[in-house]
Structures are given as C-alpha cells and as structure tokens.
Amino acid sequence: MAYLLSYMRRFLPALLLPALLLLVPCSGWAAAGGTIVVGGDHNYPPYEFIDKDGHPAGFNVDLTRAIAEVMGMTVEIRLGRWEEMRRALQTGEVDILQGMVQADVRAKDYEFSPPHSIINQSVFARRGTKPVRDLNDLKGKDVLVQNGGMMHDYLLEKNIGARIFPVDTHVDALRQLAAGKHDYALVGNLPGLYLSREFGLSNIVPVGRLFAGQPYAYAVKRGNDQILSQFSEGLTILKNTGRYEKIHDKWLGALEPSPVSWRKIVTYAAITALPLLLLLSAIGYINRTLKKEIAHRTREMQLQQQQLIQADKMASLGILVSGIAHEINNPTGLLLYNLPVLKKIFRSAEEHLEERFRQEGDFMIGGLRYSQFREDIPLLIDEMQDGATRIKRIVEDLKDFARKDTSEMDQSVLLNDVVRAALRLVDNSIRKTTGNVVTNLADGLPAVRGNAQRIEQVVVNLILNACQALPDPSKGIVLTTGYDPERKEVLLLVRDEGVGIPKEDLSRIADPFFTTKRETGGTGLGLSVSASIIKEHEGTMIFESRPGEGTTVRVALPALQGA
Missing domain, CATH: 3.30.565.10 (Histidine kinase-like ATPase, C-terminal domain)
Incomplete structure (x- = not known):
C-alpha cells in the first residue's frame, strides 16, 4: 500500500497535466496574456474603415480600443475585405469580429455579444426611381449587395427572385449604382448616407427601408465564448461610465436623426396653444426695432448737425484768413519795396564810409564800430528781404488754401x-x-x-x-x-x-x-x-x-x- 501511494505521488502530476491542457480552450491563452486579433471591414464608414493615413478608424475601432483598455487586453485590429475577414474568423486567423449584424441565418456559425449599435438596412436607387415597399418589389431586379454581408446572406436564404450582384464594399455598390449600372443597392442606411455625401454621389437616394433596426454586435466563431464574454463585460463598463456615449456621439451623433423629446413636444404644444404670446412677442420685437431706428436717426441728425457746424466754422475761417492775409500783405509789400532801396543807399554811402575808415581808423556808427557795421548791415538787410519774401509766399499759400473752391x-x-x-x-x-x-x-x-x-x-x-x-x-x-x-x-x-x-x-x-x-x-x-x-x-x-x-x-x- 505504501508502495502504491509513493508511485501515485511520483506519476500523478505527469498524468493530470495533459488532461488539464485539453480542458483549456485555445482562446483562453490569448485572453490570459496573448494578443487578441480583432477583424473588421476596411470600408464600412462611419463604423470601421481605413483612413487617409492608412490606419484603422471609425466607431467600432474606437470602441474596441476602449474595451481593451478597461479590460487590460492587448488587441491587434485588422481591417480587410469583409468576406475575407469572415473566412479568417472561421480559420482562426482572427479571434473576433468587431461588428456583425445579428440574425437567425447566422446563429449556427457565430455567437454574439450584446449589441453596441443598431443597423438599419435601406434600398438605394437613382433619383426618380419608384419607392420600394417590400422585398417582393425587388423580384426580377438587379440588386447590388456587399459580398458576405447581411443582405447578401438574407437574399440567398429567402430566394425572392432578385438578380444578386455581390461587390467588395458598400462604396463599390453605390458607385456602380450612381454610374447607371443595375437597379438597386441594398446597404446599411447610415453607411450609405455617409458614403453618398463623402463621394458626392448626389444622384442616388434611399427609396425604401425594408428592415427594422437590426442588432450590430461583436461576433466570434461558435464555441469561443471566453473572448466574447470579455468584450461583453468591457462594453457594459463603457456604457455604465458614459464613455460609450462619447464615442457614439463622436462618430454617429451628427449622422443619426435625433429623437424628439417629450419636453419639445410640450413646448411646441404650449406655443401653439398660446397665440397671444406670439402676438405679444411680435409687438415687443417691433417696439425694439422702432427704438433702434429712432436712436439711429437721432445719431444721424446729430452727425449732420455737427457737420453743418463744422462747415460753418470752416467758412468763417476762410473769411477770417482772407482778411488777415490782406492786412499782412500790405506791410509785407512795403518791406519788399523799401529794403532794396535801403540796401542801395547803404552801397552808395559805403564808399565815403570806407574813405573815412582809411583816414581816421575805426569809428562808431549807430552804436557799432564801423568794422563790424560794414559786415553785419548787408547781411541784416538780406535776411529781412528773404523773411519778407517768405511771409509773402506763406500768405499766398494760406489764401489759396482758405479760398472757396469754385x-x-x-x-x-x-x-x-x-x-x-x-x-x-x-x-x-x-x-x-x-x-x-x-x-x-x-x-x-x-x-x-x-x-x-x-x-x-x-x-x-x-x-x-x-x-x-x-x-x-x-x-x-x-x-x-x-x-x-x-x-x-x-x-x-x-x-x-x-x-x-x-x-x-x-x-x-x-x-x-x-x-x-x-x-x-x-x-x-x-x-x-x-x-x-x-x-x-x-x-x-x-x-x-x-x-x-x-x-x-x-x-x-x-x-x-x-x-
């Protein structure tokens, strides 16, 4: 007995370890410490797409990164053609898809998280096309769908008699439709509107919404529920903390129609029920407008009055300047006439004064020695003449400036x-x-x-x-x-x-x-x-x-x- 117990202690761990490894799913190892590969569509804006810099972007991408952050997971996001991503999920190259429409036709192959969005599918057609009321209207028509997309799966299952033309992306479907090829494109409503606006496809419009809102969620290959539970838990955390709303508003808030709240309904009803309030508001507005107009007219009148006063001042100034200029010109004219005469007289007397200077030496004249007098007096006369000439020129310029312009x-x-x-x-x-x-x-x-x-x-x-x-x-x-x-x-x-x-x-x-x-x-x-x-x-x-x-x-x- 002792020998048996010793044998079991030695060999039991070696026997149990392989059995335990068989019980642990492969995905559990990725969740425990490895990188989780998350797949998605490379051209399904605004949910997921490759941006102009070649990086994954969109609502699904931001949501996945936020979940990975709060759950402490390492993720690698791969975006490619949708049918290739679905195939990669089946082969194990991708662990989880970050956005797939949940439907009965897919239940046998996939498991889904709680939905993080609601997708509405619409029928797009060229302007002037008759509206589509139900799927039977598509019978015998050429219908474009995304290869491997929800509408592709649905049309194949229902077999309504439409001629199906699969394309790689939603934008391929819309471009072909805008170019006059085929009759309809059955695509997601929000991506269809987004891409039509982004690429200027103004000749196509939605002509029918055949499906109510469909849940759009994370999806894994059936049996890989451990990774799915982690993403479901992370999504719940984001919704409870308000972070989900911020991501939603960033990508989808400006595109989705905002619902009418009860508060707005009550407000509109109150306005409709109280026409008197509108009348009083109109009267108040007219009253304020009249006050503004009166104030504006008053300012204009004050401005005109100031202009008239200033114009009168300028006219008076012109008359005053003309009179003063006349009075200044008279004595200035005498100076200009007499100073040359005075200079001529000095030159005439200079010979006699020089003779006396030679005979008597330096002498006083007018309080100055003659040696200084003969140097200074001609200069003084020239300066006075130049000054008088300048006065005359300034007065003439002033008269020209003040003269009334006729x-x-x-x-x-x-x-x-x-x-x-x-x-x-x-x-x-x-x-x-x-x-x-x-x-x-x-x-x-x-x-x-x-x-x-x-x-x-x-x-x-x-x-x-x-x-x-x-x-x-x-x-x-x-x-x-x-x-x-x-x-x-x-x-x-x-x-x-x-x-x-x-x-x-x-x-x-x-x-x-x-x-x-x-x-x-x-x-x-x-x-x-x-x-x-x-x-x-x-x-x-x-x-x-x-x-x-x-x-x-x-x-x-x-x-x-x-x-």
Missing part, C-alpha cells in the same frame, strides 16, 4: 509743385515737431488732371497728421513721389515714424468725425475730407500702419492722358 476739375497739376507748396504752408508746424523731414521728389512726373488747391489740401492734412503722430523730435517724416507705369498713376507716399494706428481703428481712420485726438482739439474731418477729394480725382488713398512702427499713406492719382 474751379472745375480741369487743371493740369504737377504733384511735385503741390508738395512743395504744402511744405511751405506747414513749415512752422514741422519745425515745432521735428527737424527730420526728407523729400524724395521724382523728376519728370506726368501731370494729373484735377484741382491743385484741393490736392494741396490733402497733402497738408497728411503732413499735419504725420507731425501729430511723432512721439519726439528725433522721429522723422519722409515724402516720396513717383510714377507707376503699369497703372499709369502718379504716386505720393507720406511715411512717418510715429506711434502707428491700432488695427481696430485702421478701417475707420477716414470716417467723418472719427479721431483719436479729440482731447487735443481734433475734429476727425481732415482725413475724411482728404479721402473725398482723392475720390473726386478718381484716385485711391491707402493706409498701412503698425502700432509702434509708424504709418504710411499711399495716394495714387491717374496721370493726365498724353502728359
């Missing part, structure tokens, strides 16, 4: 002359602002047709704006003229090194009464008037600016024909 737009204007006149007019403002003004006036510019006075007004406004934009005297202004032969335009560029214009203000810079210098007396009319003048001359004025880097104004005027 001339037609028929003058031949040289832009360089206008720029020089504008610089003389605002010379005092420039001197107070900066000592760094550069002019690059191109030679031989053609003339432009228009009004010299009004163009000068534009240049003056642009120079003054540039001066006001400079943060300190070290910054400068550059005025450049040129010619664009392609567009036949004469150009003026006024560039400053100022503070620049914010992006949000750049589009409004030429609007009437828009100004960023209101606190320093700005009216916001200068650039608006300038833009109007350039438009009258059939030209353009463009602003380019960056805050902190300055502003460039580009004025383009059409060259005079033949100039």
Whole structure:
C-alpha cells in the first residue's frame, strides 16, 4: 500500500497535466496574456474603415480600443475585405469580429455579444426611381449587395427572385449604382448616407427601408465564448461610465436623426396653444426695432448737425484768413519795396564810409564800430528781404488754401509743385515737431488732371497728421513721389515714424468725425475730407500702419492722358 501511494505521488502530476491542457480552450491563452486579433471591414464608414493615413478608424475601432483598455487586453485590429475577414474568423486567423449584424441565418456559425449599435438596412436607387415597399418589389431586379454581408446572406436564404450582384464594399455598390449600372443597392442606411455625401454621389437616394433596426454586435466563431464574454463585460463598463456615449456621439451623433423629446413636444404644444404670446412677442420685437431706428436717426441728425457746424466754422475761417492775409500783405509789400532801396543807399554811402575808415581808423556808427557795421548791415538787410519774401509766399499759400473752391476739375497739376507748396504752408508746424523731414521728389512726373488747391489740401492734412503722430523730435517724416507705369498713376507716399494706428481703428481712420485726438482739439474731418477729394480725382488713398512702427499713406492719382 505504501508502495502504491509513493508511485501515485511520483506519476500523478505527469498524468493530470495533459488532461488539464485539453480542458483549456485555445482562446483562453490569448485572453490570459496573448494578443487578441480583432477583424473588421476596411470600408464600412462611419463604423470601421481605413483612413487617409492608412490606419484603422471609425466607431467600432474606437470602441474596441476602449474595451481593451478597461479590460487590460492587448488587441491587434485588422481591417480587410469583409468576406475575407469572415473566412479568417472561421480559420482562426482572427479571434473576433468587431461588428456583425445579428440574425437567425447566422446563429449556427457565430455567437454574439450584446449589441453596441443598431443597423438599419435601406434600398438605394437613382433619383426618380419608384419607392420600394417590400422585398417582393425587388423580384426580377438587379440588386447590388456587399459580398458576405447581411443582405447578401438574407437574399440567398429567402430566394425572392432578385438578380444578386455581390461587390467588395458598400462604396463599390453605390458607385456602380450612381454610374447607371443595375437597379438597386441594398446597404446599411447610415453607411450609405455617409458614403453618398463623402463621394458626392448626389444622384442616388434611399427609396425604401425594408428592415427594422437590426442588432450590430461583436461576433466570434461558435464555441469561443471566453473572448466574447470579455468584450461583453468591457462594453457594459463603457456604457455604465458614459464613455460609450462619447464615442457614439463622436462618430454617429451628427449622422443619426435625433429623437424628439417629450419636453419639445410640450413646448411646441404650449406655443401653439398660446397665440397671444406670439402676438405679444411680435409687438415687443417691433417696439425694439422702432427704438433702434429712432436712436439711429437721432445719431444721424446729430452727425449732420455737427457737420453743418463744422462747415460753418470752416467758412468763417476762410473769411477770417482772407482778411488777415490782406492786412499782412500790405506791410509785407512795403518791406519788399523799401529794403532794396535801403540796401542801395547803404552801397552808395559805403564808399565815403570806407574813405573815412582809411583816414581816421575805426569809428562808431549807430552804436557799432564801423568794422563790424560794414559786415553785419548787408547781411541784416538780406535776411529781412528773404523773411519778407517768405511771409509773402506763406500768405499766398494760406489764401489759396482758405479760398472757396469754385474751379472745375480741369487743371493740369504737377504733384511735385503741390508738395512743395504744402511744405511751405506747414513749415512752422514741422519745425515745432521735428527737424527730420526728407523729400524724395521724382523728376519728370506726368501731370494729373484735377484741382491743385484741393490736392494741396490733402497733402497738408497728411503732413499735419504725420507731425501729430511723432512721439519726439528725433522721429522723422519722409515724402516720396513717383510714377507707376503699369497703372499709369502718379504716386505720393507720406511715411512717418510715429506711434502707428491700432488695427481696430485702421478701417475707420477716414470716417467723418472719427479721431483719436479729440482731447487735443481734433475734429476727425481732415482725413475724411482728404479721402473725398482723392475720390473726386478718381484716385485711391491707402493706409498701412503698425502700432509702434509708424504709418504710411499711399495716394495714387491717374496721370493726365498724353502728359
């Protein structure tokens, strides 16, 4: 007896181990630590497909990866032709299919998890085709189906008399149908709509839905229930944690029609039952619209009033300038007449004064020694004459600027002359602002047709704006003229090194009464008037600016024909 027990202890483990191995299913080893191969259709969007980068994508793919994560499994997803994937499941090359329609015709070969989706099958046809009410309407017709798909299996089982044309994918069926081949395509409703939109197959539409929603689930070869139970458990976890809903909404939410909730039904009923509420809402809307319109009209009237006031101010300023210019011109004319006479008298007396200097040596005259007097007096007379000449020129420019414009737009204007006149007019403002003004006036510019006075007004406004934009005297202004032969335009560029214009203000810079210098007396009319003048001359004025880097104004005027 002791010998028998010893024998059993030695050889029983060796005898039991093979028996235990026979009891463990092969799939159990994959689930325990190996890689589970998950198969699917390579062209069944939005459920499963190969994306443009060659990677598996779609609702089924994301769902499989999420289940593998929560269950601690390692999976390999393989997508290919559907009939090949079904064959691979039977041969054991694939452990589980991540999406298959569950039906009685497949029950003898497959086991299914709880459904993760509902598939509706539809009949697609070219526009204008008579609707299909039931399967009998397909009798004698050419029907496209996916090879090995649910509808292929179903039509073979029912044998309704349709001529069946299997193709590899849903998109193949829809493309052939759109190209005029065969009569119908029997495919999944959602994939059919998705692919029709994706590939622009606008001439095909659903003409009948022959099946109610069919369960769409994970499927394994019958007998391989251990892997199936793991995927079923993972699917339950995803649904309970809300993660399933996120994946569903990502791929299917925008395509599936959203159901009408009871809350919406009650809301619509309440609106229908209370027409008075609609009437009151309409009255309220009209009231608000009228208030907005009144406020808008009020702002327009205020703006027009401000424009009239400003126009009156400008007219008064013109009259005032004309009067002052006349009064200044009278004494200036006397200076310009008398200073040459005075210089001539000095030259006449200079000979006698020199003779006395030679005889007596240096002597006092008018509080100065003659040696200094003879050097300084001619210079003083010349400076006074130059100053008087400059006063006369500035007054003339000011009179031209303030004179009421009654001339037609028929003058031949040289832009360089206008720029020089504008610089003389605002010379005092420039001197107070900066000592760094550069002019690059191109030679031989053609003339432009228009009004010299009004163009000068534009240049003056642009120079003054540039001066006001400079943060300190070290910054400068550059005025450049040129010619664009392609567009036949004469150009003026006024560039400053100022503070620049914010992006949000750049589009409004030429609007009437828009100004960023209101606190320093700005009216916001200068650039608006300038833009109007350039438009009258059939030209353009463009602003380019960056805050902190300055502003460039580009004025383009059409060259005079033949100039």
